[in-house]
Amino acid sequence: MEPKQFVPSKFCLSCDVCCRFSEADSAWSPALTDTDILKLPKELINQKNKFELKSYKDVYLCPCFRLEDNRCRVYQSRPFDCSLYPFLLVKKDNKFFLGVDLKCPFLQDKQNSHEFQGFVKYLLAFLGQEDIKELIKINPQIIGDYQEDVIFLQEINLS
């Protein structure tokens, strides 16, 4: 129950944007669904049901991030939120949207391409599946508030 990936993993492995955050309680750290919490090591999750980020130099790292090789050590069971990124679910004025975070350098290059348009179409169909809509409805924490750098792509109907 995870979407296909738009960004090639080879590109991600040489990027230093994901999995690092500027604050210990960053709004950008992954929101965890009930299912994510069951799959992930309990000692990595705090009382707010978020990852307990670890201070490292001038940033905070996801506890699942492996600095040595720039990889996620729970990749096969990573949170739904992480599998969606750099796309994300956002709300504004009581409406829900599929958005994209332009902090992702791959997206910055691709946002006007046919490939991107095609992927957005695919993702909207993926999010429109009944089981995915249900997952989102019972885990509203995965729909974030409007954030700087996020572009709203299309409204999503969860009913």
Ligand code: SF4
């Ligand atoms: S910001 Fe984009 S390219 Fe960089 S690791 Fe994240 S998804 Fe991959």
Ligand code: SF4
């Ligand atoms: S769970 Fe994995 S992909 Fe998600 S923020 Fe942590 S290290 Fe990155």
